[in-house]
Amino acid sequence: MINKLEMVLNDRITAFSELGNFLSQFKSSGYEKVNNISYTDEFFDGMVEKINSTKHHNGWFTKENIVFAISQWSQALTINNLGQWLSPYSIPEGTPKTVGIIMAGNIPLVGFHDFLCVLISGHRVLVRQSSNDDQLLPYIASYLMAIEPRFNDLISFTKEKFTNFDAIIATGSNNTARYFEHYFGKKPHIIRKNRNSVAILTGNETKEELTALGEDIFRYFGLGCRSVSKLMVPENYDFNLFFTALYPYNDIINGAKYANNYDYNKAVYLMSNFKLLENGFIILKEDSSYGSPIATLFYEKYTSKEELQQKLEANKENLQCIVSNNFSKESIDFGTTQYPSLSDYADNKDVIEFLTTIN
Structure with missing residues (x-):
């Protein structure tokens, strides 16, 4: 029997959909504060500051590209999208495992999908970010924890070497993949290389x-x-x-x-x-x-x-x-690569399926 203090899948979907509503205020056409969105008064101005600090922290992260990434996530994080994405899976409820994520930093919020996958599947996330992209996600996580305080015990960030974890998701280059395999190969893992x-x-x-x-x-x-x-x-x-x-x-x-x-x-x-x-x-x-x-x-x-x-x-x-233009069944349309759906997994490795098998 699940303790009433523990979140079930619908609770987690609701929390992430609330996050999507919050992120929807930050569009390429401009920022517009919507007062009936939860915790907007507390977090709106801080989000604007984080967008600006991210832009100054990494010269490759222009305001246009930062807001584009935020906007894509705001459109993805709806109850309907989340429900359709997760419907094929059997996600067990129980004691969460600790999943470490080593994130890349090549584009804004590049590690958010892994972060979402771990939490939505009921696990505890331990995040080590790239210094190139370490501004936005902790702030977004703080908003998520404000909406749903039960996430407080499930979200951690660290700059230290991982020591206590049950599984790992690591993204890097072909060279760092060898390092990851050496250190994490004995645990359940997804290790990504250059693509x-x-x-x-x-x-x-x-x-x-x-x-x-x-x-x-x-x-x-x-x-x-x-x-x-x-x-x-x-x-x-x-x-x-x-x-x-x-x-x-x-x-x-x-x-x-x-x-x-x-x-x-x-x-x-x-x-x-x-x-x-x-x-x-x-x-x-x-x-x-x-x-x-x-x-x-x-x-x-x-x-x-x-x-x-x-x-x-x-x-x-x-x-x-x-x-391509219908060259093969695996190809996608011109102009769509930067608009992935929730089920478009990096390296084509199904992260949710992986997370449901951790024991």
């Missing part, structure tokens, strides 16, 4: 589709695993329409950090006598790798659909998203 996303072009795309692809390329300056870092194009592909379609994103070069990367990479490539295509704010380089540097987009040519399918299948462990 990138690709777009498949055929030459039949409309200008509108290619402009939408620009969102997949430029959002978060291309720093996310869902950001398209490479194009797969047919032989003799004409890039003229592609460059024309990307022009609405030309303001990105006005950011000093992005511009510095653009200038540096262009200089390195030219000194190395690489053949380049560029338009003043993005460099295209033919390359077989998947992870391109900032302000650079790799491309690779293919001769047939069958050949390309084989190549993508062989490299699926390196890929997060495949974007």
